[in-house]
Amino acid sequence: MILTTGVACALLVGCFLLLVILRVPIAFALGLATLPVVFLDIRLTPFIIIDRMFQSYNSFILLAVPFFLLAANLMNSGKITDKLIDLARVLTGWMPGGLGHVNVAVSMLFAGISGSSTADAAGCGKILIPAMINEGYDRRFAIAITACSSVMGVIIPPSILMIVWGGVMQVSVGALFLAGAIPGLLIGFSLMATVYGYAKVYNYPITVKPTFKMAFKAFKGAALAMLTPVFVIYGIVAGIVTPTESAIIAAGYSLFLGMVVYKTVKPRDVGPILYDTGRFASISLFAIGTASVFGWLLAYYNVPRLIIDFMVSMEFGQLGTLLVIAFLFLFFGLFIDAIPTIIILGTVLLPVATQADISPIIFAIIGIISLAFGLVTPPYGLCLLISASIGGMNVIQVLREVCIILLPMLLILFLIIMFPEIALWLPKQLMPTAVS
Numbered sequence: 001m002i003l004t005t006g007v008a009c010a011l012l013v014g015c016f017l018l019l020v021i022l023r024v025p026i027a028f029a030l031g032l033a034t035l036p037v038v039f040l041d042i043r044l045t046p047f048i049i050i051d052r053m054f055q056s057y058n059s060f061i062l063l064a065v066p067f068f069l070l071a072a073n074l075m076n077s078g079k080i081t082d083k084l085i086d087l088a089r090v091l092t093g094w095m096p097g098g099l100g101h102v103n104v105a106v107s108m109l110f111a112g113i114s115g116s117s118t119a120d121a122a123g124c125g126k127i128l129i130p131a132m133i134n135e136g137y138d139r140r141f142a143i144a145i146t147a148c149s150s151v152m153g154v155i156i157p158p159s160i161l162m163i164v165w166g167g168v169m170q171v172s173v174g175a176l177f178l179a180g181a182i183p184g185l186l187i188g189f190s191l192m193a194t195v196y197g198y199a200k201v202y203n204y205p206i207t208v209k210p211t212f213k214m215a216f217k218a219f220k221g222a223a224l225a226m227l228t229p230v231f232v233i234y235g236i237v238a239g240i241v242t243p244t245e246s247a248i249i250a251a252g253y254s255l256f257l258g259m260v261v262y263k264t265v266k267p268r269d270v271g272p273i274l275y276d277t278g279r280f281a282s283i284s285l286f287a288i289g290t291a292s293v294f295g296w297l298l299a300y301y302n303v304p305r306l307i308i309d310f311m312v313s314m315e316f317g318q319l320g321t322l323l324v325i326a327f328l329f330l331f332f333g334l335f336i337d338a339i340p341t342i343i344i345l346g347t348v349l350l351p352v353a354t355q356a357d358i359s360p361i362i363f364a365i366i367g368i369i370s371l372a373f374g375l376v377t378p379p380y381g382l383c384l385l386i387s388a389s390i391g392g393m394n395v396i397q398v399l400r401e402v403c404i405i406l407l408p409m410l411l412i413l414f415l416i417i418m419f420p421e422i423a424l425w426l427p428k429q430l431m432p433t434a435v436s
Contacts, residue, residue, distance in 0.1 A: 003041045008301040011037050012294065026337055027283065030344075031290035034297055049293050056292035056343075057285065060244055061167035066281035067247035068160050071228070072119035073273050074254035075110070079264040080225045081123045084109045087222040090210040092192070097199025098207025099132045100145055104191045107149035108156060109226070111184065117153035117375050118280075121146060121383040125390045137204060139391055144401035147387035148409065149191055151372040154338065156184030158232045158250070161368050163243050164288070165342050169350060171360050172434035173243045174236040176368075178427040179361050183369060183416055190408035224257055237430055284339055291340035295347050304348045311352050321356040322366060322417045325349055329367045333374020337382075341371055361427060361435055362420045369413050376402055 003011070012033055019029035031049070038044045075081055085106050092101035103124070110120045125146045132142035154161040157177030166173035198204065208214070232250050235241040241249065258265030265273075298304065316324060328349065332341045346367055353363040375383040378395055384402065388395045416422050427435045 001040060001042060003037060003301070005301045005303065005306065008037050008041070008297070009303050011040070012297060016294070020335065026340060027287040027290050030287070030294045030340055034290075034293050037297060052293045052296050053289035056289050059167050061163060061173070061242070062285065062288065064163045064244040064247035065160055065284055066277060067244070067251045068158065068163070069119070069281050069284075070274070070277040071247070071250040071254045072123070073277050074251065074258050074265065075225070076119060076123035077258065077265055077269055077273050079262065080254070080257060081106075081110065081127065083218075083222040083225055083262075085124070085127060086218045087226075089208055090215045090218040093207035094209050095192075095196065095199075096206060097195045097204040099128065099135055099137065100141070100195035100199065100204065101192055102207060103128045103132070103142075103145050104149045104188055104195060107152050108184070108188045109222075111153040111156035111159075117150045117372065117383050118386060120153040121150035121386040122390075124150070125387050129387065129391045133391070135205060135207070138202065138401075139393060140398045140401045141198060141202075143384075143387045143391040143393060143398045144405050145191070145195060146390075147376045147381075147384040147398075148402060148405045149188075150383045150387070151375050151409075152184050152188055154372050154375075155180050155187060155369055157181055158229065158236075158243075158246070159368070160284075161338055161342065161371065162364070163247075164339055165346065165364050165368065166243065168343055169346060169360065169364065171364055172431065174233075174239075175361055175427040175431045175434035176364055177233050177236060178430055179365050179423040180368070181426055183365060183412065183423050186412045186415075186422070187369075187409050190412055191405065194405050194408055224261060228253055287337060287340045288343060291343040294340075295344045298344070298348060304351050307348060308351050308355055312355060316356070318356050318358060319417070321352065322358060322362070325353065325358075325363065326366050326370045326413060326417060329370035330373060333371045333380070334377050335380055336374075337380065338368075338371040338374065341374075342367065359420065359424065359435065362416075362423060365423045366413070366417060369416070373406060373409070373413075376406065 015036055016029055016033035019032055020026065024032065034049060038046055038048060085102065088102045088105035088109060092098065092105045095101050106124050107120050110124060129142045129146055133139050157180050159180060162176040162180060163173055165171060166176055228250055231253065232246040235246045235249065236243055255265070311321060328345060329341065332345050350363065374380055381395065384395055388398060424435060
């Protein structure tokens with residue numbers, strides 16, 4: 001039989017939702033949901049799934065994902081995170097709610113190195129959540145601010161999500177990196193303002209009043225680590241290296257720092273670090289493969305065209321379309337990991353954004369920031385799950401604080417939707433040919 005668009009879409013989405021309800025992992029649910037359509041439609045064969053998965057992996061740019069994960073793991077295992085925390089303590093610890101500001105600042109610094117929010121939540125959370133609790137901070141606030149600040153890992157460049165987006169949508173990764181810088185900093189400053197408000201209400205203490213000697217020592221300790229984003233971002237923007245090559249440089253440099261400079265990574269540690277990196281990378285890459293098959297089938301049955309026709313008929317305009325796009329990414333991010341959502345929803349909505357004359361760069365930044373919030377919102381909320389586990393609390397117990405902290409972050413997202421030049425200014429200055 002030949003399936004119609006409506007039947008195929010209902011089968012794909014229905015089977016996927018059923019599998020998610022049955023608590024099948026997302027990556028497997030996406031793959032299994034395609035099987036009924038493939039077996040029922042005589043135009044398709046099971047080899048379609050294998051071929052589509054292979055084509056999704058046959059991308060040089062996606063090699064950057066495991067190498068950035070390796071760099072993050074080496075940073076955490078090599079105690080380089082501690083150097084960043086010392087620097088953040090000097091920079092922000094003198095303000096009321098000092099450790100809360102340190103938490104946000106170190107997430108901003110770590111984001112410029114790792115490109116991974118989960119690595120940020122795990123690496124920084126293990127140190128800062130217990131430290132904040134010991135200094136008298138409310139446990140729920142310590143967990144919530146750690147989880148929320150970690151989302152900057154996928155917004156401030158370099159970002160694994162931006163690399164995946166650039167590879168899938170054929171958008172300049174360098175331009176995406178530049179476009180994410182100012183929104184990421186604005187989100188960081190909004191989090192610091194929230195911490196300041198909490199500190200005034202609950203009388204949270206100042207952590208440290210830095211002396212010149214302390215500041216010099218902290219900058220000296222973290223200086224070499226902070227060169228990582230310089231190598232990565234400058235290399236890509238200047239056209240010296242590709243995103244994949246920059247990820248390899250970041251991983252190699254992190255290994256050099258850990259083994260040679262700081263001597264905190266021993267030869268016996270390299271095996272477990274590589275194993276953990278391979279395990280996490282395989283999860284991400286398998287999700288890319290199954291999501292690509294799912295997304296290709298949606299395109300095969302003309303689902304994107306139906307969505308475009310509907311959006312055009314509603315006459316939302318550019319602003320309305322951006323708001324709808326942000327809402328859809330926010331909603332899907334509640335339930336699905338960011339990488340599959342980019343491949344499925346991003347490819348479906350790209351023609352919609354093009355039809356509304358929305359820059360591909362702005363479309364990407366709105367989508368990535370919206371998906372970042374899904375890392376701290378149940379039922380998915382991976383960064384929130386990690387932080388809550390470290391803090392020894394249930395996710396439900398910290399939801400109120402998470403919602404309060406997310407409000408100013410959502411305001412920044414709305415500002416970028418209203419004024420896209422906030423994100424576009426930097427790429428227009430440094431990579432004008434990549435911005436359309």
